[in-house]
Amino acid sequence: MKFEDLSTLRPDLAFIAHWVENGAHVLDVGCGDGAMLRYLETGKACTGYGVEIADDKVLESTRRGINVIQYDMEQGLDLFGDNAFDMVLCLSSLQMMQHVEARLRDIVRVGKEAIVSFPNFAHWPHRISLLKGRMPVSRSLPYQWFDTPNVRYATINDFKDLAEKCGLEVLEYVALAEGKVVNFLPNLRGSLAVFRLRKKDLVVA
């Protein structure tokens, strides 16, 4: 897969791919159709595994040629050893987890660095919906409150606190809108929050 293809397919993934080092050993938790990992393998000489629970996504990932492990991340990441990965990706998945804190601690355990993204609940259209007394339904949260795979809602500011608490140092974070970085008032204007994190107690050799 070429960068241009990823860029067209998923601009947010294309942006995030810049943060992954060449040759990194990567775990992509909630890897979906495997497009990201496939790009990292072919475009950035990375290796690694995707974790995915949905049958159709596991099949798509297999077709793309990535190593996909069908597993419910909600069960934890016990299959993987401590510090097994240079980079753990958890992209637009964490908000579907019941036990976000425990999962984040799993990510800290198996990886040295992590990139986590989730829909920013503080995005301005969501705020307007709430001011009108309604749960937001938007492009980044395209579900009715009673029928959504998302069980957790967070803002950029909220996630910063949790990441710190779980032993992660926030190296960088951005808010994306349509795959582009929002510099001015990110927590208001960005629909997708993306955090670049590093394990705090990692001893750098």
Next chain:
Amino acid sequence: MHFAEPLRLQSGATIGDYTLMYETYGTLNADKSNAVLICHALNASHHVAGHYAEPKSAGWWDNMVGPGKPVDTDRFFVIGVNNLGSCFGSTGPMHTNPATGKPYGAAFPVVTVEDWVAAQARLADRLGVEQFAAVMGGSLGGMQALAWSIMFPQRLRHCIVIASTPKLSAQNIAFNDVARQAILTDPDYRGGDFYEHGVVPRNGLKVARMVGHITYLSNDDMAEKFGRKLRNASENDDYKFDFGIDFEIESYLRYQGDKFSEYFDANTYLLITKALDYFDPAREHGGSLEKALQNTQAHYLIASFTTDWRFSPERSREIVEALLANRRKVTYAEIDAPHGHDAFLLEDARYMNIVRAYYDRIWEEKGAP
């Protein structure tokens, strides 16, 4: 195919002279890179795919292997081989022991999964296959595929292990021993030499199969198919108050047992269950499967079925975990199928699609013409 040079077995015994039955499908390509070995489970044979002339002779994995099927014989040269000790043509306990001039019977040496793989490797040599595109099997066949990747790391590019386990649990062994006891205590077993007495320990085999069969089905599947339905309920919807057949499930299991006892060999059943019990590649590595797999080179597809309680998904995950620890390339599918252990032989779109997708990958990486 006949092999004259003796094969030394794991037990220390030697089998001097033997024949392996095999079948092939498709064509071996010029660079001999498209060969796939299919390893069979307990009661199957070299007849993996296609149909013989007589009726009801479809290969045991005919839904998986054939032209245009997930293991596409228009692309791959597929080999099915009957293992040593079996009763479908390869040398087994019913054949003449050259040392005594009588059938081996219980004197047939106990063979292990590793012994089978060693014999299969000799067959591959003879067929001119240095490296398989894939070695694949379900259940006991999956153990053979896994053993291939450990014993001959360079001789396979892909290892496909379905509904299998890195070793039997105490419960698995217990079921196997009940089956063996049923055979061994059948008066017609005659210490394994029943051939010369013109009898067959049919009751023992039947009970062995009934016990085994229970472990192949899921509780839900059995409940749905049989429930507490009474046999001949339409005639007389009441219990019989005797020890004949009341319930449908009894009738079904007895029928399966009877059918099995007509074609399967009692000594083979003992041998194969023993091979299952003994399989444990981690054993010589202090119980570490991770270490047992450290010299492997193949890429793996591991698949399990959610309702399989014989070799449950947890058992497949043990293999996956050990492969991950070794950073092997591995794809793992956990298929939500209702049919228990038997699911690996049955048609299921999710299962077939994954295997197909994986074989497409094998085909593409090989540089399809």
